[in-house]
Amino acid sequence: MTWRDAITLATREIRRRPARAALTVLSVVLASALLCALLTIAGTAKTRVLSQLSHGGSLAGISVEPDSPNPAQETLDDPVPGPPNPITPAAIAAISRLADVQTVLPIMAASVEVVPPAPPPTGSTLCPAPGESGCGTSSDPLDGPVMTPLLSTAVIGANFTSVNALPVTLLAGRLPLPGSSTEIVADEQYLAALGITSSRAAEIVGTRVQLATNLAANGPGTVTRFESAEIVGVVDQQMTTGDLVAWPQLVRSLYASETPAGGHADLPIEGAVVVARQLGEVSSVRASIAAIGYSTAAPVGLILSVGRYLHVVELVLSGIGLVALAIAALGIANALFAAVRERRREIGVLKAIGARDRDVLRIFLFEAGTLGVFGGILGTALGIVIAAGIAANANAYLHSQGLGGVTLSVPLLLPVGGVVGSCLVALVAGALPAHRASRLPAREAVDA
Amino acid sequence: MRRSAGRLEKVLATAAAAAVVVGLSGCGAGGGDFSGPAPVRTGAAVTYVSISESPPAGSVDVRASWPLLFESTSLPRWALTDELVLPDGWVFSEGAVLDQLLALRPTVVTLVAGLPELSEGLAPGSFAAALRRLLGALRGARVPTVLVANLLPSSGPATTPTQDATVAAYNKAIAAACAAEGAGLVNADALFTQALRQGKAVLGPGDALTALGQGLLASGFRSVLGHRPVSR
Numbered sequence: 136m137t138w139r140d141a142i143t144l145a146t147r148e149i150r151r152r153p154a155r156a157a158l159t160v161l162s163v164v165l166a167s168a169l170l171c172a173l174l175t176i177a178g179t180a181k182t183r184v185l186s187q188l189s190h191g192g193s194l195a196g197i198s199v200e201p202d203s204p205n206p207a208q209e210t211l212d213d214p215v216p217g218p219p220n221p222i223t224p225a226a227i228a229a230i231s232r233l234a235d236v237q238t239v240l241p242i243m244a245a246s247v248e249v250v251p252p253a254p255p256p257t258g259s260t261l262c263p264a265p266g267e268s269g270c271g272t273s274s275d276p277l278d279g280p281v282m283t284p285l286l287s288t289a290v291i292g293a294n295f296t297s298v299n300a301l302p303v304t305l306l307a308g309r310l311p312l313p314g315s316s317t318e319i320v321a322d323e324q325y326l327a328a329l330g331i332t333s334s335r336a337a338e339i340v341g342t343r344v345q346l347a348t349n350l351a352a353n354g355p356g357t358v359t360r361f362e363s364a365e366i367v368g369v370v371d372q373q374m375t376t377g378d379l380v381a382w383p384q385l386v387r388s389l390y391a392s393e394t395p396a397g398g399h400a401d402l403p404i405e406g407a408v409v410v411a412r413q414l415g416e417v418s419s420v421r422a423s424i425a426a427i428g429y430s431t432a433a434p435v436g437l438i439l440s441v442g443r444y445l446h447v448v449e450l451v452l453s454g455i456g457l458v459a460l461a462i463a464a465l466g467i468a469n470a471l472f473a474a475v476r477e478r479r480r481e482i483g484v485l486k487a488i489g490a491r492d493r494d495v496l497r498i499f500l501f502e503a504g505t506l507g508v509f510g511g512i513l514g515t516a517l518g519i520v521i522a523a524g525i526a527a528n529a530n531a532y533l534h535s536q537g538l539g540g541v542t543l544s545v546p547l548l549l550p551v552g553g554v555v556g557s558c559l560v561a562l563v564a565g566a567l568p569a570h571r572a573s574r575l576p577a578r579e580a581v582d583a
Numbered sequence: 584m585r586r587s588a589g590r591l592e593k594v595l596a597t598a599a600a601a602a603v604v605v606g607l608s609g610c611g612a613g614g615g616d617f618s619g620p621a622p623v624r625t626g627a628a629v630t631y632v633s634i635s636e637s638p639p640a641g642s643v644d645v646r647a648s649w650p651l652l653f654e655s656t657s658l659p660r661w662a663l664t665d666e667l668v669l670p671d672g673w674v675f676s677e678g679a680v681l682d683q684l685l686a687l688r689p690t691v692v693t694l695v696a697g698l699p700e701l702s703e704g705l706a707p708g709s710f711a712a713a714l715r716r717l718l719g720a721l722r723g724a725r726v727p728t729v730l731v732a733n734l735l736p737s738s739g740p741a742t743t744p745t746q747d748a749t750v751a752a753y754n755k756a757i758a759a760a761c762a763a764e765g766a767g768l769v770n771a772d773a774l775f776t777q778a779l780r781q782g783k784a785v786l787g788p789g790d791a792l793t794a795l796g797q798g799l800l801a802s803g804f805r806s807v808l809g810h811r812p813v814s815r
Contacts, residue, residue: 250646285645317661345651350665354683355676359638361651361664 141494145502148474156506159470163510164517166463167557170456171518175545176525177452181445183541185438186304193300195237195414197421197433198373199230199407204425210418212437216430222404226427230409233423235416238300242374242406244289245389249379250345250361251286251329286328289377290319290346292386292402300410301374306333307534308340308368316385319344320368325378334535336369346379348392360392375405414438460557463510464564467503471568475499479575486577499569500562507561508554515553519545629662629813632689636672636699641791649792650693652801657808658691665689672699674713681720690814692721692729693804695771697753701734707749711756718764727812730804732769733757736776737790767807774803
């Protein structure tokens with residue numbers, strides 16, 4: 136008997152009992168979907184939790200402070216630093232040259248007064264109709280629009296091309312386009328200053344603010360410069376003190392306005408984010424940076440500790456999925472035992488016309504494998520869809536709470552492993568019935 | 584038998600491909616959502632300079648000040664706004680002011696003229712000559728658009744005929760200088776006089792602009808700006 140004959144016989148049997156085949160496949164689908172969904176959700180949750188611990192930055196990220204190290208505390212995740220020690224470009228260069236350092240991202244900031252937008256006063260020709268969209272609402276023109284005080288803060292310069300290494304989590308909107316000098320993102324402190332809760336973060340996306348700086352005096356008059364910028368997103372950032380984040384170009388421009396030399400002076404470095412090549416090398420890099428003269432902080436101890444607990448959760452969830460898969464395997468075995476019982480006469484005829492034990496074994500194994508493959512494919516796809524649905528619901532909840540959402544991460548190994556694993560489980564489950572069928576003596580089978 | 588086996592093989596291959604596609608589609612990382620060109624404030628952008636003798640906002644919220652209203656309602660989206668405040672007026676430090684002003688490389692200039700000079704008792708003729716020198720210098724520096732507002736009326740106690748005549752002489756000098764040097768004239772005097780007659784609270788204590796007055800002045804500048812060029 137050829138492979139093709141075995142396949143034909145197996146598929147014919149599947150088509151002859153479609154309901155039984157469908158129910159068997161369904162059990163595999165549900166089991167593999169459950170396992171796949173659990174593993175996807177567990178992996179995504181682990182990534183999100185660890186990302187939260189690192190404030191959205193790299194797990195191997197180290198925050199360098201403009202302070203001297205405190206020898207008594209330097210081994211702690213978040214030590215109390217020593218006396219101030221400004222970070223210089225030379226220090227940044229020295230840190231960049233350290234072994235095991237992958238990236239060094241200096242953090243700069245410029246002081247500004249933030250002027251949120253004002254509606255034109257009702258009654259002026261700029262706003263002729265009271266209540267018109269965007270017009271002031273005050274009934275007393277002497278009062279002017281009701282506004283919160285201007286916000287004295289800093290605009291932080293960040294290289295968003297390395298945003299994955301920075302302790303920045305996008306909460307609403309998007310990040311500024313590359314190199315933009317007119318787009319900024321606000322952080323939660325800005326929302327708080329305007330009296331807006333994090334859950335309403337999306338409301339400020341698209342608003343325009345004026346960034347006010349006092350130009351260096353070079354004449355008899357004083358000049359206040361207003362640069363308009365659009366808030367395109369809201370982030371949670373832990374880089375340094377400041378309520379707005381922009382590309383460094385905008386920060387340099389703001390700083391240059393205030394500098395008598397016309398911006399030739401170096402923009403002060405408020406801090407730096409250093410990314411070690413591996414999580415395990417964070418401690419040695421921190422020690423090297425301390426030797427250069429700066430205090431550092433990194434939640435590596437916390438990350439490792441939480442990571443271990445999350446691994447236990449993964450194991451438990453995998454166990455639940457495997458139990459479901461075992462139940463599915465029993466279903467396959469049961470279906471094949473039934474098939475063997477029903478087809479004893481057919482097996483006997485096959486053997487009588489020359490089929491060998493291994494030919495019969497092949498037919499039943501192929502039938503089991505087919506059920507497993509179909510169940511695995513459909514189950515894996517269903518599992519990913521379920522995980523995506525759960526992630527969407529989780530994101531809706533997280534965004535409503537003003538928190539960063541999760542990004543579903545499905546490793547390529549999971550769908551491949553889901554299909555192959557289901558097939559293997561089905562083959563194992565079908566091995567005993569197939570073996571029993573192959574061992575049936577021809578005469579006994581025909582007489583049955 | 585052969586045909587059905589072939590069909591099964593096709594089904595298996597299609598299903599496997601679908602599974603891989605579904606799997607891969609779920610593997611996309613979040614990352615930054617960068618698309619399209621970045622809006623960048625280029626060197627050719629509009630730089631608007633407002634010149635006044637006191638911070639334009641006065642007692643009103645800076646957001647409702649007329650330069651910011653004018654900028655947001657009348658100028659292109661990413662204009663720079665520089666508020667040049669000269670407490671002593673510009674006539675008395677004319678040369679230094681001009682250097683400071685041109686260093687800002689303005690493309691649109693608005694000037695609320697004359698109040699400190701009037702207070703200091705500067706003769707209208709001297710004021711007119713100084714204003715013409717300033718406007719001429721701005722024209723020489725190829726500043727595309729210069730707009731000048733004349734003196735506002737007073738909402739306080741009745742003024743004397745002499746004071747009225749002086750204000751009128753200043754406003755006449757301002758109009759003449761604008762006409763001679765191609766600057767736009769905002770007749771703030773007429774705008775505010777009409778508003779006051781209509782009972783609108785455009786001026787507050789000490790003749791400071793109210794929020795409504797800020798909007799009125801901004802709309803006055805906007806109407807005179809019209810289609811004048813705002814960049815080089």
